[in-house]
Amino acid sequence: MSIAIEVAANIPLFKDFDEASLQKVASLMSSRTYLSHDIVMRKGETAENLAFLLSGKLQVVDLSEEGREIGIHFIQPGTYFGELSVIDGLPRSASVISVKLSEVAFLPSNHARELIFHHPLIAKRLMTHFAQIVRAASNQRTLLSIPNAFQRVFAQLQTFVRESKDGQVIEGLPKQHEIAIMVNTSRETVSRAIHTLMKLNIVEKQGAILIVKQPEQLKHVATVGVDEANIPKK
Template sequence: MSEQGNPSPPVQADGATSTRPVIQVALHKVPLLSGLDPKVLAEVAAALHIRTVTKGQYVLHKGTMGDCLLFLLSGRLQAIDVTEEGREIGLSIITPGEYFGELSMIDDLPRSASVMASESSLVALLPKAQAQALIYNNPLVAERLLKRMAASIRRAADYRTILGIPNAFQRVFALIHRFAEKGHGDMITIDRMPTQQEIAIMANTSRETVSRALQLLIQKGIVEKDMRRLIIRQPEKLRKAANGDQALAV
């Protein structure tokens, strides 16, 4: 796998057994693998290579051949693409428990996007042969992967619509509206709010513009910051802002 700079060494040498029970417990929490036969999970755990990546380090590079399926065990990553002008565009945020790099496991083509660490992260790599065996020999895994692909296609279409919005503030509002989820009770929140830089990359704008857009939402009482969580106090007004309400568009 291609990485930017000198790749960090594995947390423990391949084949070592003392970390395998810990890894296997973590795999039970990975949605793609939950509910699988313990023997299958043990085989996956035994084949994994564990790497640490630091903030700003690339985990994958677009255009390189895919030799593994990857799982994020801890930390935070961002999938990005680069325009012909060299500008980074964020595609998605990857959080613990998620997997990535699956397309190359299926079509044997180069990576379709780059992935960079937004913070220090722990990544598990499953070699291609074992990844393909996992997918093709376990119908539940294949079904989950297909559903994930369908959801990704729908999100990509939605994201293209957002990028087509000419107003930068409205693009930021639309992304925040997209991130929001219903939490406890009737509260709508973004529990792990992406950083302003992550949003800027996804909205194809500057971090300063994201900061001003967020401050405007806060001043209007539409959202409220609570550490890394963003609480949506007025969901309908946020929806209108995302749809181009001239009272907020700048």
């Protein structure tokens, strides 16, 4: 039971961590390999460990009472997960499954708490991470309160926009049914909304990338809707 110190050093949460602490934490961790579709963490369980994805890809799965999927969230290598239950001792809030061959490292909860609460560097990183989640949740609540489904899609697309050398673009656009779940509408509505943006020449598809040709207009239609915006079609 332990992982190599070089592996621990590569985990972003431990970046610039002093050698002695890193050595100790590596000695307390263990790792396990998961095949695609394996369950890594079960909703409702108590927290035995803080987990770190070393390689592969995991998906957080949260279901409504009726079994519908809520949100879609992937865990990328380098990230920790399961920290909520480690901190508050309450059951896991969601399940986590592997979507491809993945390696996960585990740090037992009591050691994880010692680490989280007693090392200012780690405490700061974890709280900054929480602050991000709280802000994102607040933004998503604002977005979901928009009554018009098209406008919700436009507003969600805005959150994906990044600055690149080609101007503003959306890379790695989630699948239409994934966006539909995020903004609480149907896949068909997402499809129609994106096609409307293309017809209005606000966005343009280039392979896997969506070029946002008129960022101001995207913001405008998200705020007032397509009818009110009154944009000439191309």
